[in-house]
Amino acid sequence: MSVLAVAGGQLLADSVISFDLGSLARNFWALTIDGLTYGAIYALVAVGYTLVYGVLRLINFAHSEIFMLGMFGQYATLMLLGFGPSGNVYSEGTMMTIVYLGIAMLGGMAVAGGAAVGLERVAYRPLRKRGAPSLVFLITAIGASFVIQEFVHFVLPKLTGGTLGGVNAQQPIRLVQASDVISFANTSISNIEIVIVVSALTLAFAADVFINRTKFGRGIRAVAQDPVTATLMGVSRERIIMLTFLIGGILAGAAALLYTLRVPSGILYSGGFILGIKAFCAAVLGGIGNLRGALLGGLLLGVMELYGQALFGTEWRDVVAFVLLILVLMFRPTGILGESLGRARA
């Protein structure tokens, strides 16, 4: 173990920053797997930022709250299915657990997708009709984000008799017991990690096919590339915008379920905030407006954050994320894969 600088002191307060290559080397594969798992979730959320930006040139800062609503959506779905919060894990058998998780994911997708479309109609469309400048959209997005958070914080508990929302995180409903499927050296891959990565990659692949192969996807790319010409060619801009929000919301809802598998006690009114910022960061890293860029950016960010934590100390997670972003943007100002949703095919 090589500890340089002032690290390794007896007092926590003394070790400001360490440089621990040994820790990174020993834990490399375990961190990579954890990072890919978390990065896959970033990636799904990042798609929502990137699609909306591609079509509207709008940073939808309320997207993190759409994700948060997705977490509540899947939680409520599980409650409707008859599950209640409990200390230990339900044992339903593999098949039924997958079915329940699938239904919960659909619930999360429905809530998040619906909320994203609703947000677009209530907050953004009226502004667009009046031709508001882009700064107004940005402020509206931030405002909408607060409104949704405080709704879940104060109003939702009153509407649901204290079952949902409020000050504390929801008491977890645990369907899956984490167990190691593959183990080697000091690395193990759990069933939860496999489920998250496989589901996230499948959904990401589906989104990619949808954008690149279908008629709707062509419409989205057309509007992103040149809204005026697209309109002249008979593409309805309003429809495409709504579709874009819907897809972003649905993927955020799916990500919400995967996230709660990993962090069962993360269902909280403010629980989307940090993850949303990271996903936005991932979108910019990969090239905002570019779907594959968002996926790549998410995975890269997830992995690099954990490497950085092992290397410099666990408190440096966010710093590592943003330093990485700045470094990449210095050399590639439009992100790793470039900016445009319309043009980028790589």
Next chain:
Amino acid sequence: MRRSTPRLAGLAIVVSAGLVLAGCSSKSAGGETTASGSATAAGALAITPLVQVDASGKEVKSSGSSAAATPAGKGGAKCSAVSIAMAGALTGANAALGINILDGLTLAVDEHNAANPDCQVTVKQFDTEGDPQKATQVAPQIVSDTSVIGLLGPAFSGETKATGPIFNQADLLSLTASATNPGLTKNGWSNFFRGLGNDNSQGGAIASYLKDTLGYKKVCVVADDSDYGIGLAEVVTQTLGSVADSACAAKVKTGDKDFSATVQIIKDAAPDAVYYGGYYAEAAPLLSQLRSGGVTAAFASGDGSNDPEFVKQAGDSSKDAYLTCPCGPAPDAFATAYKAKFNIAPGVYSVEAYDLGTIILAGIDSGITTRSDLVKFVAGYDGVGLAKSYKWDSTGELASASTWVYQVK
């Protein structure tokens, strides 16, 4: 172009409605299967008192609290337009602690008011959300409210540190039931008193307990980024000495929910125990992730995690976790009265808030009408409360402080 928009909106609604229906229609089937194969009773785990220890980890026999002072006093006290301020997190992620304190104080004041019809004291609550920045905005409001004779709070160490000079300048009694950062009494604030042991006593006690009583050889100390968590972890690390492994000492952020790297580093170190300095909002997910990551080491944390919410969030993972608190368990009579009034069992610091409220009320009943007289009254106070006996030294620390070790069982 306009015409087609509602059609797509309709489509979206139909699609989402269909998804919801898909969920609902399977509900009954799901309900049946879960009824048979469902999890066992959830509320089985609870935080139970284990042992009371002194700063060196040795057991202290608890002194009976039969002679405790009551808020009712002798009755027939006279006063007018007096209020006690309470400042702390009443909303936000760590509001449970603030509400425990507010309820404990409210109970004391209500008992007092019932017995003293000519001295109706009111409680004024000031929500700081536990945030030092918010607290500095709230503090001047407390000072400028002339009916406020004394303050119970602030609740957290960070906000106490930030607002201390404001209250000190106004010579307003600042009697905290929960801020345990040791540095707070080293500022020369003559108006500041701590109604419980500080992190030095709490941290030292649990560290000695882990090292000497339980005989652990390797402990990873994790801290959050709050004044409270950092201070506590520092004392624990110091007391543990060579038992604390600096290679797996980690820091996390308040608000974090994912601790992948921290878990992996701890797993790599394979310690006997993990100590966490911080609050339950992070302690619970950290512990669940440690357990699902395959770390079986014992888990210990301080009063910030000592809350039923910790057990709720961490579920079965919280089993056998050690939680310390300078606060004592609630006596039965108090618990019954508290439960009857607030429909919830007393939480951490409820008893202390009640005791400290009683002391302020005793001051008011003795005819004190100015803020500075109340500060003098508390400085010279010597009496027994429900939790312990209260007598302060010149810095505002309790003359003798003990720590309770609780375990989730």
